[in-house]
Amino acid sequence: MFIVSATCCSLGKRQARSFLGRCWKGTGAGCAFRSGNCGLRAATGCSLRACSSELDASSDAVRAGDNFGQRASDADQGRPVHQVGRQTEGERFAVRRALRVFLKFTRPHTMLGSAVSICSLSLMGSVSAGQALGAATLPLWTQLFPVLLVGLVPALLMNIYIVGLNQLCDIPVDRVNKPYLPLASGELSVPAAVSLVGMCLLGSFSLGFWLPQSTAALRFALVASCILGTLYSLPPIRLKRFPLLASLCILVVRGAVVNIGFYLHARSAVMSLRGPWLAELSPLIKFTTVFFAAYGIVIALMKDIPDAKGDNQHQLSSFTLQFGERNIFRFCVTMLIFMFIAGGIFCMSSALATVPRHRAFAAGGFHFVAAAWLRWRSRASMMEAHRSEVVYNFYMDIWKLFYLEYVVLPLLL
Template structure:
């Protein structure tokens, strides 16, 4: 079970769950909307999405075993805790269950989100001509940004608003802000995740931004992008007409930005553990964002 937990890359699973819950609450207008029907619709979004998440991260590990022996030797396939056959079985079952649920639940935006995640997750990792997009920095970042910032926000919002609550589609200000904000966060995650992996990536020909531009330059680019996103969130929050929302949003994002800046002062770019710790902090910061009002 511990090996399966590590295989699923739990920080990505938590991010997926919180992201879907957060965006699913945006169409809710009153407490009366929080009916059993709503929670069943939310569950129908969460379960296949988590399974698809396991497919995507598992597939990447299947094709990255040799790289992970250098970059992430504690992962189950790289460490030998799982055989390749076990990994392939988990990945196949997760994909089959996810797509089956997506079809059976009869929600077009839900199925589309799962299908796009499957498509981009596959072209990101699979070693075939014209695929293996992770070798190219721009294509790799585009895959992650498209799924986490655009597909998750739009598809699950429409799923809840139209196919669960039964309301006509209305794109709200909060949805546009959440999508824009997560574009920054997802871009940072997509770029930053390769900073601690430069040795293995360089050896195996993965042209990440960290390999081509250098760790320090990419690190500070990510920090400034996050600070810009927090600054924009503060401005948007300050424009709210609802005073409690204004206070929580402004103070919350100011606090997160302050913690971010303080955390940067203790990062040692020559220490892989230090960089990885900061990367996990970025994931936690994105999770805190989901808890703040929009």
């Protein structure tokens, strides 16, 4: 019986019980038990009870693991120990679900666009400042990282505020156009969204105004983005009711505010400048501002095409409702193709004579390839511009080109 007990304690609980059953049937213990052999019955019963007790204790210890303290607390409160594992798994699921809802609420494609643009603009501004100061490469890179963080974190928080406020003001419309958004689907409550939006706004201004390397250009960019984003969504002004004003709002933010603001933030943080801003704009940043101002118009027009149904139901005017889905789609594609062709010509022009030719031709080649790809990609979507999912997929492809443009621009430094 000592051998049986030791074997049981070295096995898992189910394996041990199966093993004991086979041993019980394979020996005379069962017969002796039935025939009244009290000594064997007592010895066998004691061994079985001891082994079972050891198995239960061992199994509980294994299940406890790293959560021993929590399990002890649960036992003190009178809750069954076997429920703790289920509660822990439920808590993990709740955390994952909350993160997924938060990610959808932030509109990831706009967050990625802000992050890529600010990284690229910070690099351009820092390199421009380093060239003006004759700085070495290593000191420049050590200064770039903190300058980048000081601009990036407040900008991303402001981005969450703007897209979150837009969702709060568009719940009835989004239930038709974008039912997958957290507020429209009910995954996120309105009070929680209001708290989240308020905290992001407060955090953005707190970091952007009081961090040591904050600059006047950064503060200007944050304040201007906040004002325009609020006027765009919040009643009673609600600029998005007016197609032209809504397009101009996105044009100004994506064009002038972001590009000029964060470029000058990085440049002035590195150089500690206090002089006139516009005197420091290079030909590259001027091109970037004009290019993405036009890109902002395309984004503003294209995003309204899949939303035509909800906008019509809630009496929100848009160019799509006035001119039709196919006409607006064709205009956006034509405008993008023209922009990328013009960008390719600019990259190879004398305006960037100081840029190494191989880098200028690489950047120019990207623009021409992008224009050709847009022409090819739009053919299949043009005839189905009335289908929301087709236009939305094309709209997301436009955002991919948006990211790539900011990745290519540093080649022209």
